[in-house]
Amino acid sequence: MSIVTLLTDSGESDHYVAAIKARIISINPGIRLEDISHKIKPADIAHAAFVLRAVFRDFPKGTVHLVGVDSTGNRGDAYIALQMEDHFFVGCDNGLFGLISDKAQQQLIELNAINSISTTFPERDVFAHAACKLASGVSITNLGKPMPQFRKMIDRQVKATKKQITGNIIRVDSIGNLITNISKETFEILSKGKVYTVQFGGEKFRRIYTQYNQADQGDCFIVFNSLNLLEIGIFKGNASELLGLGYDSTVNIIFEE
Amino acid sequence: MSIVTLLTDSGESDHYVAAIKARIISINPGIRLEDISHKIKPADIAHAAFVLRAVFRDFPKGTVHLVGVDSTGNRGDAYIALQMEDHFFVGCDNGLFGLISDKAQQQLIELNAINSISTTFPERDVFAHAACKLASGVSITNLGKPMPQFRKMIDRQVKATKKQITGNIIRVDSIGNLITNISKETFEILSKGKVYTVQFGGEKFRRIYTQYNQADQGDCFIVFNSLNLLEIGIFKGNASELLGLGYDSTVNIIFEE
Amino acid sequence: MSIVTLLTDSGESDHYVAAIKARIISINPGIRLEDISHKIKPADIAHAAFVLRAVFRDFPKGTVHLVGVDSTGNRGDAYIALQMEDHFFVGCDNGLFGLISDKAQQQLIELNAINSISTTFPERDVFAHAACKLASGVSITNLGKPMPQFRKMIDRQVKATKKQITGNIIRVDSIGNLITNISKETFEILSKGKVYTVQFGGEKFRRIYTQYNQADQGDCFIVFNSLNLLEIGIFKGNASELLGLGYDSTVNIIFEE
Numbered sequence: 073m074s075i076v077t078l079l080t081d082s083g084e085s086d087h088y089v090a091a092i093k094a095r096i097i098s099i100n101p102g103i104r105l106e107d108i109s110h111k112i113k114p115a116d117i118a119h120a121a122f123v124l125r126a127v128f129r130d131f132p133k134g135t136v137h138l139v140g141v142d143s144t145g146n147r148g149d150a151y152i153a154l155q156m157e158d159h160f161f162v163g164c165d166n167g168l169f170g171l172i173s174d175k176a177q178q179q180l181i182e183l184n185a186i187n188s189i190s191t192t193f194p195e196r197d198v199f200a201h202a203a204c205k206l207a208s209g210v211s212i213t214n215l216g217k218p219m220p221q222f223r224k225m226i227d228r229q230v231k232a233t234k235k236q237i238t239g240n241i242i243r244v245d246s247i248g249n250l251i252t253n254i255s256k257e258t259f260e261i262l263s264k265g266k267v268y269t270v271q272f273g274g275e276k277f278r279r280i281y282t283q284y285n286q287a288d289q290g291d292c293f294i295v296f297n298s299l300n301l302l303e304i305g306i307f308k309g310n311a312s313e314l315l316g317l318g319y320d321s322t323v324n325i326i327f328e329e
Numbered sequence: 330m331s332i333v334t335l336l337t338d339s340g341e342s343d344h345y346v347a348a349i350k351a352r353i354i355s356i357n358p359g360i361r362l363e364d365i366s367h368k369i370k371p372a373d374i375a376h377a378a379f380v381l382r383a384v385f386r387d388f389p390k391g392t393v394h395l396v397g398v399d400s401t402g403n404r405g406d407a408y409i410a411l412q413m414e415d416h417f418f419v420g421c422d423n424g425l426f427g428l429i430s431d432k433a434q435q436q437l438i439e440l441n442a443i444n445s446i447s448t449t450f451p452e453r454d455v456f457a458h459a460a461c462k463l464a465s466g467v468s469i470t471n472l473g474k475p476m477p478q479f480r481k482m483i484d485r486q487v488k489a490t491k492k493q494i495t496g497n498i499i500r501v502d503s504i505g506n507l508i509t510n511i512s513k514e515t516f517e518i519l520s521k522g523k524v525y526t527v528q529f530g531g532e533k534f535r536r537i538y539t540q541y542n543q544a545d546q547g548d549c550f551i552v553f554n555s556l557n558l559l560e561i562g563i564f565k566g567n568a569s570e571l572l573g574l575g576y577d578s579t580v581n582i583i584f585e586e
Numbered sequence: 587m588s589i590v591t592l593l594t595d596s597g598e599s600d601h602y603v604a605a606i607k608a609r610i611i612s613i614n615p616g617i618r619l620e621d622i623s624h625k626i627k628p629a630d631i632a633h634a635a636f637v638l639r640a641v642f643r644d645f646p647k648g649t650v651h652l653v654g655v656d657s658t659g660n661r662g663d664a665y666i667a668l669q670m671e672d673h674f675f676v677g678c679d680n681g682l683f684g685l686i687s688d689k690a691q692q693q694l695i696e697l698n699a700i701n702s703i704s705t706t707f708p709e710r711d712v713f714a715h716a717a718c719k720l721a722s723g724v725s726i727t728n729l730g731k732p733m734p735q736f737r738k739m740i741d742r743q744v745k746a747t748k749k750q751i752t753g754n755i756i757r758v759d760s761i762g763n764l765i766t767n768i769s770k771e772t773f774e775i776l777s778k779g780k781v782y783t784v785q786f787g788g789e790k791f792r793r794i795y796t797q798y799n800q801a802d803q804g805d806c807f808i809v810f811n812s813l814n815l816l817e818i819g820i821f822k823g824n825a826s827e828l829l830g831l832g833y834d835s836t837v838n839i840i841f842e843e
Contacts, residue, residue, distance in 0.1 A: 083760030246340030503597030555707035
């Protein structure tokens with residue numbers, strides 16, 4: 073089975089997503105198409121990278137991920153195909169792919185470098201074709217010209233010392249939960265045998281739950297979520313609205329000796 | 330063919346829905362996935378139950394319905410799998426399943442009771458696995474521990490006498506039509522040979538149409554819809570906004586001798 | 587392989603779309619279903635026609651397009667199946683199909699004319715059945731009664747002279763780009779060797795780009811898009827909001843000798 077996933081900022085009220093799918097089906101009707109999301113905020117690379125990083129490994133190895141987010145990029149951005157962690161990715165070299173994995177790529181190819189076509193719809197006219205070839209078993213090295221490196225953007229880093237972890241909210245999900253970049257692993261290494269306080273906005277909490285429903289309705293909870301990232305929410309409420317926090321807000325964990 | 334449907338309150342701008350699908354595909358790539366909706370209002374059991382009740386019987390018998398609505402539930406809510414009307418359902422025992430059928434369940438199993446795992450993402454880590462097993466032909470009795478009964482919530486009941494039927498709006502659909510819990514069957518039994526008046530808000534109507542387009546544009550219509558439930562709308566308009574009615578508003582049918 | 591696409595104004599928070607799909611799957615589980623969009627504005631024939639016209643030819647010939655937009659239509663509107671440009675269409679004869687192609691239909695059949703059923707949900711009870719038959723290889727002529735002509739609506743026409751092309755915005759897409767009905771072909775015929783000015787709102791531009799990213803961020807661009815239609819946008823911005831233009835706004839191209 074060959075799977076192509078689709079992640080775009082195209083919305084669902086236009087013909088764009090259907091046009092990409094139609095192209096793929098027309099080339100190879102045996103491909104299974106799965107939507108990741110088409111509700112990425114327009115050109116929001118951070119949003120797209122969070123979602124893709126959170127889910128791509130859940131698909132079988134060899135899955136092809138077609139990414140149509142900010143596909144126009146900026147002048148000079150190449151169209152690329154890459155293999156990373158045994159998955160394939162096709163999209164624009166706008167910095168997004170540097171945010172989804174800490175591993176090096178296994179292969180990196182510039183598409184559309186040989187017999188280049190000019191198009192305002194690269195998802196359909198370039199990415200769909202490359203994704204079909206990869207999903208049909210064509211070697212990635214046959215898709216274009218090898219490139220040494222794709223664009224890397226500097227992502228928000230957690231600052232961690234023996235006294236304090238300082239992180240940021242990297243995603244407000246659709247129900248208003250606040251997902252930070254503070255990992256369970258970092259916390260467990262630094263928190264051993266120590267009393268801690270989690271601080272954000274004007275709030276202070278001394279307990280991280282293991283389940284959302286350890287909070288009472290309307291109360292705040294803090295958990296390490298299914299991505300092993302610290303997540304803040306209001307049980308059956310919208311934490312972003314109720315706490316006044318959003319993308320990039322600071323979250324601290326203070327340790328006492 | 331084995332079908333798994335998905336009904337969640339996860340929205341479409343995050344990784345959650347794709348993560349559930351990826352898990353299912355990774356376990357059994359032969360399963361056909363069909364979305365019912367991911368736009369259920371967060372934790373809105375009434376909304377989810379209305380939608381599921383309205384459509385589950387339209388799928389072939391044996392279909393597995395994975396329900397990820399208010400999946401965290403409240404403390405102590407079990408994860409369950411049940412067979413009812415020859416369909417399978419997997420989800421949280423938060424009261425939703427009691428609202429989708431008036432029949433008794435054929436089988437009821439508590440999931441995650443043996444070799445329990447702790448997770449904040451039961452849709453992916455518990456429900457997807459159970460749904461895959463059911464869709465792959467594993468007997469429901471092999472999925473966990475039998476339970477005597479799932480949680481029943483008291484649903485709004487229609488009051489029906491020889492003089493009057495009193496019901497409520499149980500769903501405002503996305504175009505603003507108002508669907509009530511007054512069934513065609515109840516109406517037909519009680520209305521025989523009688524003049525009737527349908528009352529809601531300040532409005533009174535003496536005719537129930539058989540087609541929406543018997544109304545003129547901008548005019549109110551009342552029909553028994555495709556679910557055989559009394560539905561009120563404005564032809565090519567938004568009845569909820571224009572009439573000021575919403576979920577739970579009262580609708581009366583008064584009979585004259 | 588047989589494909590049925592779905593294009594509706596039903597939204598995604600109700601049971602309607604799933605009910606149509608469930609009916610099709612129940613009749614013929616071998617059919618591949620592909621969503622075009624369910625986010626068409628309620629009863630907005632112009633929106634639906636734009637999307638369908640833009641994408642139907644990208645699907646393989648023989649694809650069946652089930653159109654559930656304004657399906658109730660007006661009193662007396664027939665349910666129809668037609669073959670056009672080697673594609674099949676099923677829906678209500680409300681004028682939409684006249685807007686998607688300039689070619690004549692190959693076949694036109696009135697559905698539900700023989701053994702007519704009364705339903706408030708024709709997408710499920712009439713269109714799904716007809717779409718299944720067509721996708722399963724049944725001849726369209728076996729589906730009902732031949733009709734001479736479907737309803738034609740008068741679409742906005744471009745006015746083109748040697749001195750000026752006057753067109754209109756026919757779609758504001760989900761990111762706010764403004765798509766006009768001025769085709770590249772018309773422009774190329776009339777613009778040969780001439781200096782031109784594109785005018786809209788209070789703006790004047792003397793250059794049509796070939797790529798979106800020839801504009802700087804926040805600047806206006808004009809391109810012939812992937813449909814070969816003149817499109818106006820703000821690079822990484824919302825042109826409709828920023829320029830104050832919307833559906834039906836006028837766009838002029840003035841030629842100087």
